[in-house]
Amino acid sequence: MVVLRAVSAQSDLLGEAPAQSERQALLIENLSFSYRDKPVLDDVGFAVEKGRFTALLGPNGAGKTTLFSLITRLLETSLGRILIAGRDTREAGAAALASLGIVFQQPTLDLDLTVRQNLAYFARLRGLSLKEAGRRIDRELTRFDMAERARETVRSLNGGHRRRVEIARALLHDPDLLLLDEPTVGLDAPSRKAIVSHVHALAGERDVGILWATHLIDEIREEDALVILHEGRVVARGISADIVARSGPGSLDTTFTMLTTPTRESSAGERA
Template sequence: MQKQAPKDESARIPVLSVKNVSYWYGSKRALDDVSFDVYPGKVTALLGPNGAGKTTLFSLITRLFDSPTGRIEIDGRSAAEWGFKALGPLGVVFQQPTLDLDLTVKQNLRYFASLRGLKRKEADERMLRALKALDMEERIAEKVRSLNGGHRRRVEIARALLHSPKLLLLDEPTIGLDVPTRTAIVRHIHGLARSENIGVLWATHLFDEVEPDDDLIVIDRGRVVARGEAKDVVAETGAKDLGGAFRLLIGGDAEEDVAA
């Protein structure tokens, strides 16, 4: 079941466009003709069970893998044609932590800023602003090793935002975090998308991380089975909530792989 995009959406310019992308691991197809757009100022939730193809898709968008079929454009540029220059507008928080544990928060962020070509003064100003928004300003001198999982995630989000990206990719960013920390991160990212006009692609298997007005892509076994605003997808299935809609869309018992 796929929901057509609203008519007025044609006047909007996507910050990420994925068109007819497929991918195989040997003889196993991980993605099957996947197409969707992500727009500035909105969170697009990529919802699917474990093994649905979410991480593979992120690997293709970030050029960790090359896509053998289809086309991926970031802010109008194809990475296949522009190479890593096309990744300039992109900020990423991967599922696996990537901070240097033996450096301080400040050192981690300064190092990333230097890779992005930011001058020290500007980098420090952006760093403080990003950390303050995430309630992490007072931990700037602490080594990452001393931080808990939630605080490390906040540092990674701050790092991804230092260069003012137009597109933010979040691959299961709240895995292993307690509910209050998850809730705070979800609220912050949604507010950030609106206030900074950033397009966000949030891969998740947790229903409560998706807000009713979010754009939603439901993926199962590598195929997009529904898309549209979350509340519209739920209404179209006739379900009472997103969990019920999801179970109807993918069939079977989704509770083993997806949680409320």
């Protein structure tokens, strides 16, 4: 069965385009990208505020990873603009990325180094002194309940604990923006729940903007900022509870299904 989506209803779920402000950790304006001649992102725009958890929700293939690659400059486009803590990534380059922390979907820790060695290596790459690096490492390991495991090799840790180390590492240089690309993939339910809770708490405690990419609806809370991405376009943005309320009776699950079900026209185009 094909669900028809009303254009006016989608417009209501988009609201006004975000304008630049001092509280923004990230601002994306009119961003488009294509692989060869295939459009992947089309006129994407939204903001991530400091001190807030923002969920980027979309089905697999929606364009979430491509968007993250553009934010981190692994990919480049001349169509649109990306500002991190007020700095244009195209104009400021590495200076803009200095305010960014990232946790990739695929693990990037050295399995044969200890937890502390992994963090110390990253801290040195960021130019922190030994004393300051030690202070920040102790702070983050304590925050993530990993201080007692600092001398253990990463190989000995379970998936949830490895993720905690990766998030701790991404915070060592006190970024304004923290990106997490599907960070709970492959984790068991208790580990996934713990990571989601830790990162939600981080936003307010550290006044850092969080952009959490996921396809899992249960990782999103009613008070979270939410951007729904489908087929490379933003189809809803705002506070999660408000988006659900404006879309009609139901839950975020039903709203997400409505917004990410192909229209009759696009389905016909695909068949052709």
